[in-house]
Amino acid sequence: MDTKFIRLIVIIFIFSSIFPIFAQNITKEVIITPPTNIRTGPGLSYDILTTITERMVLKVLSESKDSDGRVWYKIKIEKLGKEGFVASWVVEVNKTEETIKENSGVVKEYTNLRTGPSISYEVIRAIEPDTKIIILGMALNSSNEIWYFSKVDQNIGWIFSEKMNLIYIEKVVDTKIIDKEITLEVEKFLYDGPSEEMKRNDIVSSKSKIKVVGSSLIFPDIVYYEIVYNGKIYWIKWSGETVVTESKIQINDISYKDEAGNIVIDIISSNEIKDYTETIIYNPIRVVVDLNNSILLSGPLSKDINKYSVLRVRCSQYSLDPSVVRVVIDLNQEYKYDIKRTSTGLSITILSKGVSISYPIYLSDNYLSIFPSPFEKNNTLYIPAKSLFESLGYPATWDEKEKVLSFFFRGLKVEINESSTVKKGDKTKDFTLNPVITNDILF
Structure with a gap:
């Protein structure tokens, strides 16, 4: 088993169902009915770029007004690969909503926003439960902890994953390189954390061999690696190299x-x-x-x-x-x-149907002769033991002298002793030990 276990605290479905938080971006589309002229600029004085000869629905890129204050829509005609302008009064306008997923989460208990992805970094501020945060990135550090680079109000810092529930995250850090030794192609600055704003300590030269022990991704694609160099922990910015994030x-x-x-x-x-x-x-x-x-x-x-x-x-x-x-x-x-x-x-x-989970199950020695089928009494389900185990594929033997029901389960001999007085009509059976079969008895 790998030594690196992920501990991302993210809650799409925290209460057995998802509660997505998405932003809504209102956009416009124009429905163009032929024949309609598309011009090179926002006005009748501009040249005709093309004439639409078939019905089209096109997205509005922007709006402009001509010298008379009339609105023109800038559109792009994919067939031509060109952009042009259409008069607002000759088209029908539709407003549409584009759902934009937002990297976000909610703090679930009191915690701190820190300057870096570890408790060794300074505290920026305390954060109360139920505080909404915007996720800007994430890191898996050398202590095998997941931290989220977060924005809380006007503060930006790092929050430990186990203190929050995530609503959505677009991608996660690349972990394939962790615990591997790599040779640098170019020289790198050494930082105290995954940011160029952190303290810069030294430069590690090209061709140096370093061990990667952590990884950080600042959305959308800024990557830092936590490394061991000369026996100390630093962070380097991974720029100029290709890092592929596998979709999982x-x-x-x-x-x-x-x-x-x-x-x-x-x-x-x-x-x-x-x-x-x-x-x-x-x-x-x-x-x-x-x-x-x-x-x-x-x-x-x-x-x-x-x-x-x-x-x-x-x-x-x-x-x-x-x-x-x-x-x-x-x-x-x-x-x-x-x-x-x-x-x-x-x-x-x-497929556990057939064994009631709402009652204690009492087993007898030989109910086949007295009670040939299960019955319920006083909120207790009484089941003929011998027939029960035989129906499950485990032939059972009753020792009348010792009052012990026994069978073999995966090579293990199981012996059941019971205690109860059960009456049905004028017939009674008495036993001496606890009749409830427990996990400990069976296994």
Whole structure:
């Protein structure tokens, strides 16, 4: 497993659904009905550039007025590859809204805005919970921490990722070069942080070998690397070289629901998850799903589900290079499951239907002769133990002398002793130990 784990705190879907914050940019389009003249300038005195002979819808680039105060629209005709002007009174105007995604987040607890991406940097100001911030960039430092370069009111600085929830981020830092040694092609200035405004210490010459231990991206494409040079930590600006940021699937959240006894777990992502691997492990029983080419846009996630069948689901960044997010589902016993791709990610259905998760389950020695089928009494579900385990594929044996029900599960001998008095009509059974089967007893 890689030593670098991503801890981006970003909340597209923090409450199991997305709350995007987008800016709206109002633009105009003109509907041109032929024949209409397009002129080289905003006025009838300008030459005719071309005459429109078919109906067109064109985006307005700008507006100008002629000497009489009448409005002309500047447009571009793609077929000609030229720009011209059309009179406003001969066209129909449509206003459209362009949605512009804004890199932004919300602070979730009291924290500090700092001058650099580490707690070693000076504090600029304190920030209260629920404060809206604009994200200007991000960094993964040598301490394996994610920090966001942020604007809060008129202040600009760095915020630790685990103190905030991100609403949207256009791209993330390149981590492929981290922990690698590189040879510089040109000389570089050494800075105290990922900015040319930070203190400049020295110059590292070309052909020098340095180790990259961190990475920073200032949107849209300014890159700094945190390096080790002569035993000290510095930052260098990566200019003149090509840095390719791989487009990765953003894993935003996990949620679950009970559908008639089956547990459905939804992995919510920015795009369809096309590449994943699955496996099941034992002692304890877990379904493990690795989501390839993906990044978890949060800290590690964990949600308890129930204590009877599907215990919990967890999600964490398994590795950065390659980028793999691992989903682990802890089960009380082995169940069949089904995985389906969805437009919002992945859906995993654990087929646990048939074992009630709303009642304690009491098991008897030999209810087949007394109570041939499960029954409910006093908010408790009583199930014939022998028939239950045999239906699950584990032949069970009842020791009448010792009052022990036993079976083998994955090579492990399981023995169940019980205690309860159950009456049905004039028949009664008595036992001596706790009848509730727990995870500890089974595994």
